[in-house]
Amino acid sequence: MTARVLIVDDIPTNVRLLEARLTAEYYDVVTATNGPQALEICNTSDVDIVLLDVMMPDMDGFEVCKRLKANPKTHHLPVLMVTALDQPSDRVRGLEVGADDFLTKPVDDMQLMARVKSLVRLKSLTDELRDRALTGQQIAIEDALRAMDQITTEGGSILIVDTDQRHAERIKGYLTPAHKVDILIQPADAVFQVTGSHYELALVSMALDDFDPLRVCSQIRTLEHTRTLPIILVADEADKPRVVRALDLGVNDFISRPVERNELAARVRTQIRRHRYGLELRQSVNNTMALAVTDDMTGLYNRRYFDRHLGVMLSKAQAQDRDMAVMLLDIDHFKAVNDGHGHDIGDAVLKEFSLRLKRNIRGVDLACRFGGEEFVVLMPDTDFRQAEAVAERVREAVAERGFEVGASRPLTVTVSVGVTLQESVDDTAETLIKRADVALYRAKREGRNRVVFDAA
Template sequence: MSARILVVDDILANRRLMQAKLEAKYYSVLLAENGKTALEMAEAEKPEIILLDVMMPGMDGYEVCRRLKANTATTHIPVVMLTALNETADRVRGLAAGADDFLTKPVDDFALMSRINALNRYNAVALELRKREASGVQSGALTDDEHEVLERGANILVVDSSPSTLRYIREPLTQAGHTVMTLEEAEGVSSSSNRSLDIVLLALSHQPYDPLRLCAHFRANDATRALSIIVMAEERDKQVVAQALDLGASDVINTPVVPEEVVARVATQTRRARYIEILRQRVDKGLELSVVDQLTGLYNRRYMNNQLTLWLRRSAQGGAPMSVVAADIDHFKQVNDKYGHEAGDYVLQEFANRIMVNVRPKDIVCRPGGEEFLIIMPETTGDLACSAAERIRRSIAAEPFEIGARSGQEINVTVSAGVATYAGEEDTVADLLKRADTALYNAKTAGRNQVKAMAA
């Protein structure tokens, strides 16, 4: 999978060497010689990954990374920091600044490509979700609730046959707000807790089990596919680490592990996984907004038209007849004029509720607009549709409607309805709706609070 990668380094030779390595793997490379240029190029060019040198004059890599993550236009771009420094404190500082990974110079080609491949997989999911996002909320511009979700402690499963590893990292992870458990402990709480796992810390080196098979199992199982898997391995075990990354591992920690680095990488992976989940929820919400009327919870006109086309086509292809019921609240304008639009909203919501309890699960109840409602009744003859419409009419008229949450006021509401049924292969959605509207008009002119049918 190719990608555009921005390489930021103040030394020209370093930039050219990294460019040659990346272009040999068919990546598209952008170059920046300092932090200021990097910030400008990141916002203008939107690279998929940024390789960022730490030690630069003027603005160091830590500050550049903080600014990238603070800018909503670039906060989603993964950053891998590159430095000659090899102290744990330096790695932790980079991760705390928002870096997604940290590599030590001279950069090992295997480690570099493994990180890039892992970030490419993450980017592919995130980019697709951002493209499909339909909620109108700009990607990266998180709400306060979403920020709280990102920073909430993670549930972590440690899979390691060595008890010393768990003892070594449990306390710092717990102090950071995370919950840590072993396989045995997880089995003990699975039946009594609704907590879901966020992170798996999976040891690769010197294990009595096959860690790669376990990694593949996590990725193949629907319940664990979204987990972030951080593998722990000795630096010499490059081949098994490469296989783990190919199988979907998210990150690598060299053993013996350093608690501060584990805490920083867990925080990074947790934020990344939850960012993806936030995007998924936004997409789901956007899809819902595109087909559902927000006041009543019924389907809107767009969904109604799609379903009408679908069911009419099925009837034309030899399926059972279908019918529609067009319903209109009688004298609804008077409700708004006399009691206000808030009271009108209460009436619309209660009206929708009474319809829903009087239709079948397969019926499709829509609110195309205002006080107009349409019920699509698949596999339903005209007689049955008239009976259903009459049942709804009686339910509406049976009891007064409350017009406020605390006002205690009630008003009587009635409905007029028109029924139309599929009329044969030449029938169209427009024709069907026109007949239903004509029947509804006849019900209104005949005195309201009644059901009329329109013959084909």
């Protein structure tokens, strides 16, 4: 995921070092050498995350962070404080002015990338929530924005998985009474523990006796209602190679031993906020006012909503030089389903298809019923590789198992997919849909049940 990172530091050497590390990972980096300059950049241009040095002349990092969080325009901008200060009182002060996370100098590369990636994901969810509210401004803007602003990070439900009871109790003590915390000392029971529960965060120790902590994480991810549950690993210095593997597998964050209570509080706060933003996104479709922009049969957004939102997101992607993909899907031989089994069975196929589609796209992707048996997915911040992975996952999820929809036997259903990417400032909503449609036609012509890309 690409993002624009603002580095704020009055020492040029520090700026160049961080800039080199982030640029190597394909982040777009802008820099500021003092607080007022940083505030001006945040207020007048698009920034996704701020790496903010604490010790600066005239206006220190605490004051800059405080002003960013007090400004409605920059309130939701994640702030990662980079500091040589390591006293608990400094972290407490950072939390009080609204910092989302901390890095201590000298900055460790793995920690830097993990923190930046985690906060960029949070910013992406925040932006998507705001954009969807703005797109439906005649329908749900006031309620959606009010709900977002009312989201807090207190009272979280947290599960600690650790075979060391004493260590787990100490972590629990750091988190209570602000949160409700359960301890599980039998990692093999993790699936049973989270089933039927409503945890908002899992803290998993890397030092589990006779059990692979990454296996615990993957098992949690296999359950439908915990697939998006944030996971933080508690790791030792020697665990770094496995932590890197875990981050690649989708674990959200890690914290190093010995665990410092204020650092833990910051990381927990970030992940719970992100989880609650995600829930708000997924539940917003249930808003009564949003019924005007949803398809009655499938529950997906309708063509009217998609057309408006595509224009908004395309303009944003072009203005910020961001990737975007559009995926057009058509159920193969759907007319034969209606003709051979009746329209009731056809409607049931559309509903089941929509469920499989929603399960296999990402939280930031927007799925709509385009008309009849045709569907469309808008994918922000998505390059070729990511779009291909999502499209293939959807295609496989449709074809891998028959549709049990009340017919005499499960129906074999496949889908053809055409995908296009936003590639220039000359692209319009109409040209994107046209290119995706051309790619879809090729998928049909070449044998169906396949994904085809089309370039400008």
